[in-house]
Amino acid sequence: EFKTPETDMWYSPNESITFTAEVSDFETPQESLEITISSDKDGILSSPIADSDGNLSFSTSSLSIESHSITLEVKDDFGAICTDSVTVHIGGAPSITNLAISPNPAYTNDELQAQVSSYDPEGDVVEYSYTWNIDGNEINTENNTLPSTFTERDNVIFVTVTPTDGQQTGESVSSNAITIQNSAPTAPVPSLTPSSAGVPLYCTISTQSTDADNDQVSYAFAWTVNGAAYSGQTTTYTNDTIPAEITQAGENWICTVTPNDSIEDGPSQSVSIVVAEEPPQDSDGDGFYAAED
Numbered sequence: 001e002f003k004t005p006e007t008d009m010w011y012s013p014n015e016s017i018t019f020t021a022e023v024s025d026f027e028t029p030q031e032s033l034e035i036t037i038s039s040d041k042d043g044i045l046s047s048p049i050a051d052s053d054g055n056l057s058f059s060t061s062s063l064s065i066e067s068h069s070i071t072l073e074v075k076d077d078f079g080a081i082c083t084d085s086v087t088v089h090i091g092g093a094p095s096i097t098n099l100a101i102s103p104n105p106a107y108t109n110d111e112l113q114a115q116v117s118s119y120d121p122e123g124d125v126v127e128y129s130y131t132w133n134i135d136g137n138e139i140n141t142e143n144n145t146l147p148s149t150f151t152e153r154d155n156v157i158f159v160t161v162t163p164t165d166g167q168q169t170g171e172s173v174s175s176n177a178i179t180i181q182n183s184a185p186t187a188p189v190p191s192l193t194p195s196s197a198g199v200p201l202y203c204t205i206s207t208q209s210t211d212a213d214n215d216q217v218s219y220a221f222a223w224t225v226n227g228a229a230y231s232g233q234t235t236t237y238t239n240d241t242i243p244a245e246i247t248q249a250g251e252n253w254i255c256t257v258t259p260n261d262s263i264e265d266g267p268s269q270s271v272s273i274v275v276a277e278e279p280p281q282d283s284d285g286d287g288f289y290a291a292e293d
Helices: none
Strands: 002-004 009-011 017-022 034-039 043-046 055-060 067-075 081-090 095-102 112-119 127-134 137-139 156-164 178-181 189-193 201-207 218-225 228-230 240-242 252-260 269-274
Touching: 002 081, 017 067, 017 081, 043 055, 095 156, 112 127, 112 156, 189 252, 189 269, 201 218, 201 252, 218 240
Parallel strands: 009 081
Antiparallel strands: 002 017, 017 055, 034 043, 034 067, 067 081, 095 112, 127 137, 127 156, 156 178, 189 201, 201 240, 218 228, 218 252, 252 269
16 A cells, blocks of 8 residues: 555645555565556556565656546456555646736825736636735735725835645745835916906915825916016915006916925916906096096
């Protein structure tokens, strides 16, 4: 009978397997018994000779990638046969062939995903276990995604993946590390008021920028008048102001606002207005406008 290996053992391709057995017979000396070891897939593997104590050993590393029923057949001088069998499985453990984190570059509000491909010698379905690492701290999410709630700017993150085909576990592989990038502030919504000559032109921010990293946002204002950059003096009123004496009726003014989180600019947003004629004045207070006074 077989002594080793135990039945249903798994081995990698080209891995050496040693079969040991003990045989005996009442009429025929053990060393004279006719012995064969064979595979139901690969045929006869060996015809070993037992020693005087009935012990025998045979090693092979050439079994094909299959599940093998290995049979020990023993025949004595009178043609009597007895057998024993053991099952061994030859199959390579799955291996990771590619691993990367996406998206890359990644930002604070991005959900990270491990993109994995693998190879299994038998074509078995491969499953994976995932361990995410954030700044040296392991986060076991048990799946290939890392929610954005775990991350913030400047985190250094990688993921380690271990493959298994249900029978064998392959080597763990770690991805290249990525760093969570700064998120620029969103574009603000500016407005321009009023539209009449003779009064200051106010560029205000009606909707503030937001910043995913919760940075404080500052704003830069730029003006153009009739398509040309305005570089004259402005004053501060709420946000930015063109003095009343600068504007003239019919001019097309554009105010462009650019947000900044102290690291980078966000997208700019512009608003335009055409200055209307200055309304007539009731200079003497009699209730009639200047044209009628």
